[in-house]
Amino acid sequence: MPPVLELRGITKSFPGVLANDSIDLSVEKGKILALLGENGAGKTTLMNILYGLYKPDKGRILVNGEEVTIHGPNDAIARGIGMVHQHFMLIPVMTATENVMLGVEPIRNGIFLDKAKVAKRIREISKQYDLDVDPNAYIGDLPVGAQQRVEIIKVLYREADILILDEPTAVLTPQEVEGLFKVLRSLIAHGKSVIFITHKLKEVLAIADHITVLRSGRVVGVVEAKDASQEKLATMMVGRDVNLVVKKKLASPKEVVLSVKNLHVRDERQNITVSGASFEVHAGEVLGIAGVQGNGQTELVYALTGLAPMMSGEVSIAGRPVRHSTPRNILERGVAHIPEDRQRHGLILSFPVHDNMVLCTYYKRPYAKGPVLQQKVIIESAGKLVEQFDVRTPSVYVPASTLSGGNQQKVIVAREFSRPIKLLIASQPTRGLDVGSIEYIHSRIIEKRDEGTAVLLVSPELDEIIALSDRIAVMYKGQIVDIMPAAKVNRSYLGLLMAGVKPSEALEAAPANGKETEVERVF
Amino acid sequence: MNTKSLPTNPETASQQQPQAPAKQPKRGSKLLQTILIPVLAVLTGFIIGAIVIALSNDAVIAAYRNFFHAPWAAVAATWNAIAQAYGALFYGSFGSITEIYHGLQSYIATGDSKAILKAIYPFAESLTAVTPYILAGLAVAVGFKCGLFNIGAEGQFGIGALCSAFVGYSLHGLPWYIHLPLALLAGAAGGALWGAIPGYLKGLTGAHEVVNTIMMNYISFLLSDWLLNGPMKARGFRPLTPVIDNSAMLPRFFPDPIRLNWGFILALVVAVAVYWFLFKTTVGFEIRAVGANPDGARYAGMNIVKNFVIAMTLSGALAGLAGATQVLGVDHWVGQGFSAGYGFDSIAIALLGQSHPLGVVLAAFLWGTLRSGATNMQLAAGVPIEIISIIQGLVIVFVAAPAVIRWIYRIRAIRTETTVLTRGWGK
Numbered sequence: 035m036p037p038v039l040e041l042r043g044i045t046k047s048f049p050g051v052l053a054n055d056s057i058d059l060s061v062e063k064g065k066i067l068a069l070l071g072e073n074g075a076g077k078t079t080l081m082n083i084l085y086g087l088y089k090p091d092k093g094r095i096l097v098n099g100e101e102v103t104i105h106g107p108n109d110a111i112a113r114g115i116g117m118v119h120q121h122f123m124l125i126p127v128m129t130a131t132e133n134v135m136l137g138v139e140p141i142r143n144g145i146f147l148d149k150a151k152v153a154k155r156i157r158e159i160s161k162q163y164d165l166d167v168d169p170n171a172y173i174g175d176l177p178v179g180a181q182q183r184v185e186i187i188k189v190l191y192r193e194a195d196i197l198i199l200d201e202p203t204a205v206l207t208p209q210e211v212e213g214l215f216k217v218l219r220s221l222i223a224h225g226k227s228v229i230f231i232t233h234k235l236k237e238v239l240a241i242a243d244h245i246t247v248l249r250s251g252r253v254v255g256v257v258e259a260k261d262a263s264q265e266k267l268a269t270m271m272v273g274r275d276v277n278l279v280v281k282k283k284l285a286s287p288k289e290v291v292l293s294v295k296n297l298h299v300r301d302e303r304q305n306i307t308v309s310g311a312s313f314e315v316h317a318g319e320v321l322g323i324a325g326v327q328g329n330g331q332t333e334l335v336y337a338l339t340g341l342a343p344m345m346s347g348e349v350s351i352a353g354r355p356v357r358h359s360t361p362r363n364i365l366e367r368g369v370a371h372i373p374e375d376r377q378r379h380g381l382i383l384s385f386p387v388h389d390n391m392v393l394c395t396y397y398k399r400p401y402a403k404g405p406v407l408q409q410k411v412i413i414e415s416a417g418k419l420v421e422q423f424d425v426r427t428p429s430v431y432v433p434a435s436t437l438s439g440g441n442q443q444k445v446i447v448a449r450e451f452s453r454p455i456k457l458l459i460a461s462q463p464t465r466g467l468d469v470g471s472i473e474y475i476h477s478r479i480i481e482k483r484d485e486g487t488a489v490l491l492v493s494p495e496l497d498e499i500i501a502l503s504d505r506i507a508v509m510y511k512g513q514i515v516d517i518m519p520a521a522k523v524n525r526s527y528l529g530l531l532m533a534g535v536k537p538s539e540a541l542e543a544a545p546a547n548g549k550e551t552e553v554e555r556v557f
Numbered sequence: 558m559n560t561k562s563l564p565t566n567p568e569t570a571s572q573q574q575p576q577a578p579a580k581q582p583k584r585g586s587k588l589l590q591t592i593l594i595p596v597l598a599v600l601t602g603f604i605i606g607a608i609v610i611a612l613s614n615d616a617v618i619a620a621y622r623n624f625f626h627a628p629w630a631a632v633a634a635t636w637n638a639i640a641q642a643y644g645a646l647f648y649g650s651f652g653s654i655t656e657i658y659h660g661l662q663s664y665i666a667t668g669d670s671k672a673i674l675k676a677i678y679p680f681a682e683s684l685t686a687v688t689p690y691i692l693a694g695l696a697v698a699v700g701f702k703c704g705l706f707n708i709g710a711e712g713q714f715g716i717g718a719l720c721s722a723f724v725g726y727s728l729h730g731l732p733w734y735i736h737l738p739l740a741l742l743a744g745a746a747g748g749a750l751w752g753a754i755p756g757y758l759k760g761l762t763g764a765h766e767v768v769n770t771i772m773m774n775y776i777s778f779l780l781s782d783w784l785l786n787g788p789m790k791a792r793g794f795r796p797l798t799p800v801i802d803n804s805a806m807l808p809r810f811f812p813d814p815i816r817l818n819w820g821f822i823l824a825l826v827v828a829v830a831v832y833w834f835l836f837k838t839t840v841g842f843e844i845r846a847v848g849a850n851p852d853g854a855r856y857a858g859m860n861i862v863k864n865f866v867i868a869m870t871l872s873g874a875l876a877g878l879a880g881a882t883q884v885l886g887v888d889h890w891v892g893q894g895f896s897a898g899y900g901f902d903s904i905a906i907a908l909l910g911q912s913h914p915l916g917v918v919l920a921a922f923l924w925g926t927l928r929s930g931a932t933n934m935q936l937a938a939g940v941p942i943e944i945i946s947i948i949q950g951l952v953i954v955f956v957a958a959p960a961v962i963r964w965i966y967r968i969r970a971i972r973t974e975t976t977v978l979t980r981g982w983g984k
Contacts, residue, residue: 339856341855360860362860365858385846393857407837
């Protein structure tokens with residue numbers, strides 16, 4: 035029997051970039067193929083070709099051994115190819131049923147929508163594949179894991195046989211990931227096939243049958259999951275040996291630098307997103323805040339850095355209270371901030387690299403004398419930072435927008451680390467970066483810690499939190515539910531807390547042997 | 558390159574993985590990209606203008622009726638019509654080099670300046686027309702640099718003109734070196750006030766500057782109507798201010814009727830100053846940062862509200878100064894409908910000049926010369942003045958929609974950040 039899906043020699047180039055270079059790939063019926071690669075390896079381009087969003091320059095697509103041309107998503111669906119996007123394409127104010135039938139609405143008696151029919155079919159699908167979803171629930175009320183199940187049902191409702199899941203675990207708690215894997219197993223048991231796109235090695239080994247590794251637009255390896263190991267995959271993915279462990283000494287925490295007591299914050303829509311958070315960060319330690327995205331971490335960081343007002347509570351930095359402080363007040367007290375969204379907050383993309391390097395200090399000597407900018411000094415110091423922090427850029431004159439994500443992040447890190455700081459607030463410092471940059475940024479953060487800087491690390495990537503932190507706090511629905519030393523952390527206990535289970539219950543539910551302290555890199 | 562084989566040695570593998578090989582445009586090509594679109598937009602505007610000229614010419618139409626008998630006559634007629642119109646336009650804008658040469662000769666030989674003055678009249682008048690366009694164009698450009706769309710240059714221009722006229726005619730007996738700067742300052746201050754109000758409203762309440770500057774325009778129009786018919790009206794029937802004192806006038810370079818004056822030099826100096834301010838000072842840095850990415854600017858500790866107010870105040874001051882130079886250098890009094898679209902044209906100039914001071918000067922030059930040559934085109938070639946408006950309109954359409962120009966000339970877009978001219982509501 036031919037493979038259900040086969041790509042042969044797919045090549046796609048964009049001006050200046052060869053995104054896909056004669057890629058071969060095949061998916062067998064009832065199997066899970068993991069497509070592994072770093073950001074920018076060409077995974078997304080390949081899937082967009084498969085989904086008909088791009089036209090390949092060369093190459094053939096075969097479905098069930100028959101050559102096809104795919105002109106767009108509708109074409110792809112007609113051939114039984116369905117895609118679950120990383121960012122869900124759901125409408126929060128509609129029910130699961132309404133979302134599922136969007137675009138393929140069945141009509142009753144000529145003019146009426148036949149919702150009942152859809153709901154019935156959803157229940158059937160739910161039952162068949164173990165996809166627990168209430169057809170009448172509003173999407174906005176559902177947790178992320180359930181929203182993802184709705185997305186999967188959407189694809190199954192359209193009779194897809196091949197499901198493409200793009201980074202499906204990025205937004206899930208460890209428990210939800212387990213749930214997703216269960217669903218995937220039941221899908222293949224029913225003869226569906228799955229392409230699972232990811233950069234996380236552990237998941238690949240846990241779920242995939244076959245693994246295709248992409249690097250720089252090329253297939254660099256095709257392996258069976260049972261023959262693979264994390265180290266081997268990492269080496270293939272990155273192209274060199276990778277240091278899987280963050281080397282760090284035991285922390286030697288000193289005085290309290292950041293103290294937060296009973297902090298409440300409202301977001302732009304006036305929802306209370308941080309409700310009574312309390313914690314302390316000491317000089318020379320990393321406090322990691324774990325939690326699923328959207329539990330108030332963003333607003334917490336905004337409030338601490340002056341980007342959003344505090345509602346109530348007390349925050350003090352280096353012993354001095356912070357209240358109604360502007361971002362500049364806070365910056366000038368020795369706070370560095372690696373923002374969550376580097377393109378929105380961290381950089382002025384249209385400005386040259388050298389101007390971005392002085393974004394927070396441009397008004398100070400030696401970068402300005404009175405109101406006059408000292409261009410020469412700025413450019414010289416930027417040149418030094420570029421070298422020191424290994425920013426790959428043709429020159430300091432090019433706009434920051436032309437740099438790759440990793441190098442943009444390095445510009446921010448260089449800027450924030452180059453001034454004297456007491457507190458570093460790093461919000462998802464390695465989001466979307468390649469392994470090399472992640473390694474680099476992690477070691478710089480630990481270096482800062484060892485110099486005696488207090489570090490507050492916020493990240494939804496549990497691996498990153500465990501790898502870097504000395505103490506770990508878990509944030510759920512705007513509250514810090516527990517703080518524990520990283521040395522004796524238990525993954526499943528953390529996962530349960532992130533999912534909203536109370537600490538006392540979580541302690542019972544989590545396996546007691548759990549001194550699982552494998553410190554690993556995040557991929 | 559070993560495209561197929563799997564890298565067995567991680568060392569070599571890492572070497573053959575270059576970090577995004579120089580796909581960035583170089584500095585020079587970025588400059589080319591910046592000026593390419595405006596230049597092609599102007600060129601295309603003239604080409605389409607030529608087609609309109611040909612189509613609206615009776616002789617050309619008649620020649621085409623007879624196309625199959627005399628095809629070359631039709632082509633020749635087309636060519637003649639276009640050449641005549643654009644020739645007259647050029648002559649109206651720049652004069653003729655031979656006339657200037659002969660004029661200069663006779664001046665040197667006989668000391669008679671009549672011929673040379675007549676010869677340079679067109680060009681001098683063009684420069685006179687360019688002056689307010691430079692200043693008002695800079696005004697709008699400064700707003701754009703901060704992400705603000707100052708549609709109020711028209712009103713700020715009018716208020717600036719009234720303020721400088723008031724100082725010009727109401728104070729007497731001052732030496733010129735006090736009276737003239739005072740009148741100029743008054744114009745700038747009036748415009749600054751008119752710009753600062755929408756700036757404050759934007760900063761404090763988020764009220765959109767487009768709406769508020771339009772409202773300020775209406776206030777300015779009606780206020781000046783009232784002032785010109787009441788408190789500021791000179792004796793007589795017409796709604797005009799009195800003529801300003803000699804001591805407040807911007808000195809002219811040549812005797813009447815050439816009106817070219819020191820205002821032109823002032824405008825050039827101001828353009829250099831604005832460039833310096835925007836690109837070499839910390840305040841200019843902040844304004845540009847706020848314009849390019851307000852979230853990033855806030856993160857970096859910049860005060861958004863402060864920068865909105867500074868940018869709008871400066872913008873208004875420049876537009877007010879434009880009005881002042883027009884009163885003090887050219888007209889010497891203010892009448893109804895004085896601003897005459899200078900403020901609105903300046904939006905086009907800032908767009909065409911890509912909000913860069915040098916670009917603004919060049920765009921203002923184009924606008925001023927077109928306007929001043931148009932009269933001669935109508936007189937000498939019988940082509941209606943409106944053709945100029947058509948050309949200008951087309952140029953703006955093409956500058957505002959660069960995709961059209963890219964499509965016409967098959968230019969591939971380089972992926973650079975597009976400049977943000979203005980932002981949406983609220984936030």
